[in-house]
Amino acid sequence: MSAGGIRPSQPFPDAARETLQDAQMRRNLRHATTTIREKRLQAVAELPYWEDLRTQGAAIKDVVLDNLAEHLLTLEASVKRLGGHVHWAQNAEEAQRLVADLVAAHGVSEVIKVKSISTDEIELNAALEARGIHATETDLAELIVQLAEDRPSHILVPAIHKNRAEIRELFRRKLGAQLLTDDPKVLAEAARVYLREKFLATKVAISGANFAIADTGTVCIVESEGNGRMCLTLPEVLISVMGIEKVLPTWPDIAPFMQLLPRSSTAERMNPYTSFWSGVTPGDGPQEFHLILLDNGRTDVLADAVGRETLRCIRCSACLNVCPVYERTGGHAYGSVYPGPIGAILTPQLLQLDDANANSLPWASSLCGACYDACPVKINIPEILIYLRGQITPHKTPNVESIAMKTAAWIFNESYRFEGAIKLARTGQGPLVQHGAVRALPGMLGGWTSSRNLPPFPPQSFRELWRKEEQREQ
């Protein structure tokens, strides 16, 4: 089941403890992220105006966010004018019901899907299954995840945690494919044979949207395999579920993103397939088109002056590929269809900072800043992480940490208290120091000494030594 939703089932440190033990997954991830990291740097270096593009991309997104309602209403009017239907979904349940009702109205029990994170966000596949409708994922990686009854672990490469041998075994088991090797070509061919039948036989397709242009009513999907184009052209009915932040005001606004997105995500100059469609055209493509505009927490994110920058995200996944935490823990540790640095800020915000497990995500970062450098729309992820920590912490019940932090702040507020605290720590550390190092700390701090030694407090602090030197000077 590739539907994953955005509610983590446990706090990040606990989930990470589990995923870190999967050595195979860590090897797979390290290999994949290292490769794409280097490729992205090359692709970006080819454009001397890359920084200007980033600035432009961020500025366009900010214009959108400043007047989101207006652009969405324009989009709605344009799509309707061109023969499409527009629906508004406030939350996941509403969106699920809208899609399921539309599918049921056509009396079918099978749909095909273009890879879409927004439909994963609302756990659409499971909701459809509950209504007796089976959705088949047509993106190769999504199909792998679906067949394995696994969860996606990456925005762009949902099966990044799996290697070829594992996929070969899966296809043998689930598709009955006779696979002589685990050559990617052979694996892809097996999926192609399976999917072709689905493309030709299925009446209803479901997609997400990368962008939608308000004034022309044009929806856009960017993809690599061509399966998306098959879904967007062959079936009779097309239902697209789009996060409301994906709207762009005018046609020229999409230009910078056509450069920013492929280079940031797959390190390609241009992605192989870009599909644009505007409403319906008699005799060409689906004859019925529904656009579902999904809120699901986004207007709450928009209302926050600092956090709203998160909605600039174009789901390129560059931040995942450069993140040292993601590289080690993998996407599953984040417990949401949005993993990595962007997930650490998006997931808790979409849940209105009300979900205790999701609220652990802003701490799942060493604040190294690599994500901010990589982001094609300049989302200052480290800053938003810190901001969210500040929003969440005051609402927690007092604990050992908060008492320690408050005590530390009180000590730091006067230099004589600070000096006294150092002296006290120096006296008190005695039993902890062995062979010149602290090797085991009690309580919360034990996390440090599980793998690292700590230097002991020296006989004199800087200020004590300095004072002596100054006296000697005079």
Added chain:
Amino acid sequence: MKIDLFITCLNDALFPQTGLAMARLLRRLGHTVRFNEAQTCCGQMHFNTGYQAEALPLIRKFVQDFQDAEVIVAPSGSCVAFVRDLYPKAAEWAGDEALLAQVRELGKRTFELSEFLVNVLGIEDVGASYPHRVTYHPTCHAARLLRVGDAPLRLLRNVRGLSLVELPASDQCCGFGGTFSVKNPETSTAMLADKVQNVMGTRAEVCTAGDNSCLMHIGGGLSRLQSGTGVVHLAEILASVESGNTDVLDTARVSAEGLV
């Protein structure tokens, strides 16, 4: 130039030799050095961990402690980045316009040691001598927030007797991240393991950096593995001179007291 030392709480309490080395170096270069004893902590730990209400008084205190300073120099890219990059954010988020104006102005006078030497003073050769095999870890905040670039490397390349070896995947975070190392110890350790392996692979005697917090982390891992590779702050390397050192602040004496 009159320089105010910003010693940072961690350096004051655990690594006094670094502050002394920095003071000695700046005096050797002909500058007047002052240490305002009222200073304690910039508030980064509180702010970054989510205790922003507790950090604000520390930020205001820092502004007060350093209001008369001509320039402020610290042996920590992270704390300087916090002052320069996040103090304005802290003031903005608190809606304190007066504080915002003060910290913007303060940020322009606050420097990390290597960028101060290379970019402000225009010095790349500080006359140091350190005959050892050394590898350099660029710390995240110095590299990505302060953009110190190759300033530390330029300084190291001019140190007599020093053989500089490149650290593979040097731009990768060591996994310290302040309270991250305690709140997510397993993930932090996984990051550290790769860093330590890369450091050991260089066969350097010493791994250096511009931040004792990261070095405490990397050094803690190296020490646990009994690797034989030590960590030394960049300031201490730059302050080292050939024997016959007659400087007022004598790190050799400090070492004898058991600090190193």
